[in-house]
Amino acid sequence: MNLVVIQSFLKSIAKNNNREWFEKNKPKYIEAKTLFDDFVEAFHKELLTFDESLAALNPRKLAFRIYRDVRFSKDKRPYKVNMGAGLSPHGKMDQEPGYYIHIEPGKSFIAGGFYMPNPENLAKIRQEIDYNTKGFLKILNDKKFKKYFSGLDDFDKLKTAPKGYPKDHPHIDLLKNKSFVVSHYFTDKQVQNKKFVKTAAEIAKAMKPLNDFLKSAVA
Secondary structure, X not given: OOOHHHHHHHHHHHHOOOHHHHHXXXXXXXXXXXXXXXXXXXXXXXXXXXXXXXXXXXXXXXXXXXXXXXXXXOOOOOEOOOEEEEEEOOEOOOOOOEEEEEEOOOOEEEEEEEOOOOHHHHHHHHHHHHHOHHHHHHHHOOHHHHOOOOOOOOOOEOOOOOOOOOOOOOOHHHHOEOOEEEEEEEOHHHHHOOOHHHHHHHHHHHHHHHHHHHHHHHO
């Protein structure tokens, strides 16, 4: 499946991020959006070969809107310059672990895990990591996992120890995380490869043990 048309549209809207251009080029957006939905549908099909918890999803309803919420942002550009979709058992990764695919020229990636858990879920995840550190580290150190990920992303992290845990906890670096996410980036050439959907699914399979651990933690 070739995603060149999607990349081309996203490059154009990055240069022309205004409503007038968007309305004039609405057919190009619809074409790109349809192709992205086709890709998500194919990706979902691949995921079902190893993650049956996604079986109830309608893959054509999983893409995030291209319209930006600018109410509280200094950046008033009306449109996103990427296309993304979240796949988790109940929808778009809202308070549950899952898989996220992001297409953006020069910045495409796949991610998985639990993004910004609420305080209750965050406490449960930290507790499970504390109780079962050995099991968590086994996932992070697995050969298949390390082929694609160097560890948890550290974009969302406390500077000090979380409440209830000593500063000298042997795994305090893990417990400081507020999101438990891993990601793997792609070049534009990799995204354009006809086998990209299978490549993305292979990487998603490597992150499934992390999702399973996080899912059991908040159950």
